[in-house]
Amino acid sequence: MIHTTIENRLVRLFKEKKQNILNIYFTAGFPELDDTIRILKALEKSGADMVEIGMPFSDPLADGPTIQASSMKALKNGMSLKVLFNQLRHVREQVTIPILLMGYLNPVMQYGMEEFCKNAHACGVDGVILPDLPLNEYKEKYQTLFHQYHLSNVFLVTPQTSPERLKLIDELTEGFIYIVSTDSTTGGNKNIQSAEEYLHRIKNANLRNPTLVGFNIKDKSSYDFACRYANGAIIGTAFINMLSNSTDLEKDIECFIRSIRG
Amino acid sequence: MKYTVDENGFYGNFGGAYIPEMLYPNIEQLRNTYLSIITSESFLSEWHQLLRDYVGRPTPLYYAKRLSELYGASIYLKREDLCHTGAHKVNNTTGQILLAKKLGKKRIIAETGAGQHGVATATVCALMGMQCVVYMGEIDIERQKPNVERMKMLGAEVRPATSGSRTLKDATNEAIRDWITNPVDTHYIIGSVVGPHPYPDMVARFQSVISEEIRMQLAEKTGRDTPDYVIACVGGGSNAAGAFYHFLDDKSVKLIAAEAGGKGVHSGYSAATTVLGKTGIIHGSKTLLMQTEDGQIIEPHSISAGLDYPGIGPLHAHLFESKRATFYAITDAEAFKAAMQLAKLEGIIPALESAHAFATLPYLNLKKSDVVVINLSGRGDKDMLTYINRKHEFSD
Numbered sequence: 001m002i003h004t005t006i007e008n009r010l011v012r013l014f015k016e017k018k019q020n021i022l023n024i025y026f027t028a029g030f031p032e033l034d035d036t037i038r039i040l041k042a043l044e045k046s047g048a049d050m051v052e053i054g055m056p057f058s059d060p061l062a063d064g065p066t067i068q069a070s071s072m073k074a075l076k077n078g079m080s081l082k083v084l085f086n087q088l089r090h091v092r093e094q095v096t097i098p099i100l101l102m103g104y105l106n107p108v109m110q111y112g113m114e115e116f117c118k119n120a121h122a123c124g125v126d127g128v129i130l131p132d133l134p135l136n137e138y139k140e141k142y143q144t145l146f147h148q149y150h151l152s153n154v155f156l157v158t159p160q161t162s163p164e165r166l167k168l169i170d171e172l173t174e175g176f177i178y179i180v181s182t183d184s185t186t187g188g189n190k191n192i193q194s195a196e197e198y199l200h201r202i203k204n205a206n207l208r209n210p211t212l213v214g215f216n217i218k219d220k221s222s223y224d225f226a227c228r229y230a231n232g233a234i235i236g237t238a239f240i241n242m243l244s245n246s247t248d249l250e251k252d253i254e255c256f257i258r259s260i261r262g
Numbered sequence: 263m264k265y266t267v268d269e270n271g272f273y274g275n276f277g278g279a280y281i282p283e284m285l286y287p288n289i290e291q292l293r294n295t296y297l298s299i300i301t302s303e304s305f306l307s308e309w310h311q312l313l314r315d316y317v318g319r320p321t322p323l324y325y326a327k328r329l330s331e332l333y334g335a336s337i338y339l340k341r342e343d344l345c346h347t348g349a350h351k352v353n354n355t356t357g358q359i360l361l362a363k364k365l366g367k368k369r370i371i372a373e374t375g376a377g378q379h380g381v382a383t384a385t386v387c388a389l390m391g392m393q394c395v396v397y398m399g400e401i402d403i404e405r406q407k408p409n410v411e412r413m414k415m416l417g418a419e420v421r422p423a424t425s426g427s428r429t430l431k432d433a434t435n436e437a438i439r440d441w442i443t444n445p446v447d448t449h450y451i452i453g454s455v456v457g458p459h460p461y462p463d464m465v466a467r468f469q470s471v472i473s474e475e476i477r478m479q480l481a482e483k484t485g486r487d488t489p490d491y492v493i494a495c496v497g498g499g500s501n502a503a504g505a506f507y508h509f510l511d512d513k514s515v516k517l518i519a520a521e522a523g524g525k526g527v528h529s530g531y532s533a534a535t536t537v538l539g540k541t542g543i544i545h546g547s548k549t550l551l552m553q554t555e556d557g558q559i560i561e562p563h564s565i566s567a568g569l570d571y572p573g574i575g576p577l578h579a580h581l582f583e584s585k586r587a588t589f590y591a592i593t594d595a596e597a598f599k600a601a602m603q604l605a606k607l608e609g610i611i612p613a614l615e616s617a618h619a620f621a622t623l624p625y626l627n628l629k630k631s632d633v634v635v636i637n638l639s640g641r642g643d644k645d646m647l648t649y650i651n652r653k654h655e656f657s658d
Contacts, residue, residue, distance in 0.1 A: 058559045059431065082556070105280055106557045110553065110557030134278065134279060157283060160446070180284060183444065
């Protein structure tokens with residue numbers, strides 16, 4: 001079993017649940033600045049197993065048009081890390097599922113990594129995904145800090161990640177490994193079925209960490225397909241698209257989650 | 263003090279490779295192979311032949327007599343504007359296309375601001391028969407129309423970047439997203455000394471042919487191989503990196519960098535990164551960056567599309583921090599006037615980018631004995647519309 005020094009809701013979730021874990025991504029401050037807690041509560045109520053809250057950035061390199069647009073709107077609405085931590089201050093009185101923060105390194109760097117980890121932990125955040133944080137820099141500068149604040153750090157792997165690097169990532173990960181399904185930005189249009197060989201390879205790689213597949217997961221069929229090869233899957237863009245058109249957040253979120261779970 | 267890149271890809275506190283995993287294999291491959299490829303004899307002989315027969319190198323070092331008289335010093339112009347395609351950018355694209363071929367890549371992508379790098383990339387792709395996609399901000403497509411048409415005529419596809427400020431920064435974002443989506447068959451020819459390591463070093467090495475020639479040509483003309491000043495404009499900073507490169511360790515040579523002050527450094531419409539920026543991460547590199555307190559990147563402004571970038575290459579951030587180079591923020595108006603002056607005095611219409619370099623001359627308190635080299639990085643043909651349309655705004 002996984003040897004980890006970290007105790008948090010995320011680690012516990014993966015101990016208890018091995019299959020069909022549904023992880024939903026949404027951008028903080030979108031559609032409206034103060035929707036964060038409302039969306040979190042609706043997601044928990046509807047049966048999402050965990051959530052990733054996107055910390056919006058002006059130049060999201062790995063994101064497609066949908067998440068770019070939601071990030072822009074969120075920033076226009078006034079979202080920032082300060083505002084987000086303020087919104088999340090009492091989140092644990094209302095929401096119990098694991099919460100991760102996902103975003104780009106620069107805003108976190110300006111906020112201060114130590115201050116960021118400290119506040120994330122104080123709010124009850126369980127993990128962090130910073131795709132442009134280099135492995136070595138995490139290991140040398142921040143791993144101790146993450147441990148101290150019981151934050152899981154999640155790394156991505158892609159179809160081009162070498163077996164050696166996959167192993168290294170597995171060693172440094174505490175939580176789950178984020179399997180990027182195809183070579184694409186978020187909201188890509190590639191067919192996830194085309195990733196079968198790669199997903200199969202990851203499944204048989206004897207990783208010590210659980211895995212979740214993300215990118216190109218947009219409906220029940222892609223979600224079910226991904227779940228065959230991993231402990232669950234992550235949906236972002238399709239969820240954001242739904243939020244963009246929603247007139248009743250609670251109802252539409254419930255409907256969306258039901259459409260995935262079937 | 264060391265000014266070249268260290269083994270981890272850093273220039274002092276700046277540089278590195280802050281990239282998402284999707285880009286890692288390509289960057290790692292470049293990091294592991296670029297030095298051995300670009301220093302190999304076969305590569306160098308092929309590249310040097312291209313530089314000589316196709317690009318037109320060496321470019322002249324021209325003694326600008328009337329400009330010298332005006333400023334009371336000996337001023338030489340390094341005529342990168344005479345390179346094939348009209349700017350220094352082609353030094354880098356010829357190098358990178360050969361590298362891409364050695365890596366077995368079939369498709370080339372690039373970002374462009376003023377369109378000079380886009381044209382230089384489209385040109386070498388035509389030369390090598392490779393597919394070429396150039397990303398360009400929607401605003402820049404509008405203000406650099408002739409270059410857009412040139413790229414198309416050369417067979418490249420020009421894709422507009424419609425996100426953010428719709429300029430160079432956003433074109434770079436789109437190119438990176440393309441590379442994430444097409445990592446196997448595609449090479450990304452970055453046009454400046456920006457981006458994740460090893461790009462800043464690789465591009466600087468390709469551009470260093472500029473200062474290599476300056477040294478030799480200056481020795482022939484003046485009997486000394488180092489000037490008192492080398493002046494260049496800095497957006498990302500590739501022409502400056504090339505012009506400074508072989509003088510970095512010669513402390514007697516003052517390195518002068520002209521960045522875009524836009525409508526005024528504190529006007530809210532500026533790209534003066536060393537004044538307004540603080541350490542941050544843009545396009546995979548830790549460098550000086552114009553950003554909000556919350557770490558959101560600020561949209562810059564410059565009259566010249568090629569300097570309209572909110573960061574600078576990590577080498578330049580290091581040269582600034584270590585005080586090895588002196589930076590001047592040149593306003594749109596100053597650059598415009600410097601261009602008019604050069605046209606009248608020397609019969610040379612410079613690119614608006616290069617005009618920023620000339621506009622530092624009044625600030626330098628030059629002595630009669632001073633030998634000054636200005637890197638005239640590009641010609642002004644592409645800017646004729648701006649020169650025509652905004653003439654009244656900037657005339658006294």
